Amino acid sequence: MAKRDPRECRRYVDMWALPGMHPSNVELLQLMKSADTNHFTREMNTVGTVSTQDAETGDWEKTHLLGLRTDVWTADKAEMEDAVEVLQGQRRSELKKTIKKNGRLSNKQKAELEELVAQDCVMNMEYGEIEKRRLVIKLFKTTTERVQWCGTIEQITTTEIHNSIGTGKNLLTMVVMLPRTECVTTIQQNHRTFRIPSLFTFAFHDEGHMHHVLLKRKWISMGADFEIEVGGQSIGEIDGRLFSFGADSYLDIDAGELSENRRFVDLMTLFTATVGYHKAMRKSVDRRVKATLSGDTHCHVIEDEEIRLMHNGRAAA
Structure with missing residues (x-):
């Protein structure tokens, strides 16, 4: 990590280029087996760590792990x-x-x-011939006595297909599930005719307040950089590192209501962890769309876990 002045809320997301060969992986996997959660399953692999900077001293501490479901991302x-x-x-x-x-x-x-x-x-x-690839990343806190699940971000392939067909562009859709929250947060990539860099939007609901968030990739940058806007005002950025072996990024959120909201910071951390996978995800969307438009919808495998995220909460009403 480069030397930087402390910020009110700053995290460093270190995504490994070769997770299985990373020297920390065996140790971290052993740690995850003792986790006080069933979210880390045998199909998961540790793919990165998250460090948090102390706003006063500037010191860094590894606080979180990131796990990837390999059975749906790199199925054998x-x-x-x-x-x-x-x-x-x-x-x-x-x-x-x-x-x-x-x-x-x-x-x-x-x-x-x-x-x-x-x-x-x-x-x-x-x-x-089938397309089964889907991104599922989970965030775990490791600084407590036992490892705790902090959230999951999942790719929603069904929504991606109809959005991509409608716009003619391969657009990504993800949902985030956080602990002790009744609502899931849908992060949707959008398309503007005269804009090439990607745009993502979502609505974050917390304690009766709805925050409308825009994640806007910068036109000119040395890495995968996004500006974070809420209500039309910039509140931070994702600063992707150009020279790194994985997809490493700084997540900075300015002092304010959301910088003190742990759920929002965890949500943004999960999104930041997906940035390095976006290119591969779009290729997967492209294959699904082509199969659908040619009548080969059977090639698109939809998991039960994804279908459950589409359940109607008012079905019994």
Whole structure:
């Protein structure tokens, strides 16, 4: 970390280029196994750390860890084959119902089913044809007696597809879940005709107050730099480092109401951690959109966890 004057609220997000080979990873994984939370699962890998600067002394302390769900971001061949097997099992049931809704099939009906299976594109799909990649990053606090979960940011592929189709641009959508909050926060990338650098917006609700936030990537910068605006006023920035092995950034929030709001700072920390993944995420969106527009929607695997984020809270009303 470079020498900088202390700020009211400053964090340094250190994302590792090669998480599995990072010397701290084994030690941190052991620490996470003792975490007082079930949010760090066996499919997760530690991918970075967060350091917080003392506003008075300027000293830095490592306060948080960042975990990535590798089973949905870098799924291996076996996981992809399992996903295809599930898809094909569901598809076979659908084809069976077109012949007979309930009960066993006769020999003639079984032969008819096998003919449908042989001609169906889903039943003949290979594991390399599906798109399963989705970003899920979790933030954990490590300075307490036991490790605590501080929030999760997840990519929402279903929203990305229809937004991207509507605008003709590959736009990202993420939601953030924070502890002890009833609402999720949706972070949406937006498109302006005459603006190339990306724009993200979200509404942060806390204690009855709604804050409308704009994250505006700078036109000219040496790294992935964003200006943070609330209500049209700049309140801070994300300063991406150009010369780093991972996607490292400083998160600065000016003194004020939100700099003292731990949930907001954690939310911004989670977004900052995703910046280095945006290029790969857009490529994934592009593949999904192309598959959808060509009629191959079956290639787009939607996880149950993502569907649950779309549940209607008033369904029982």
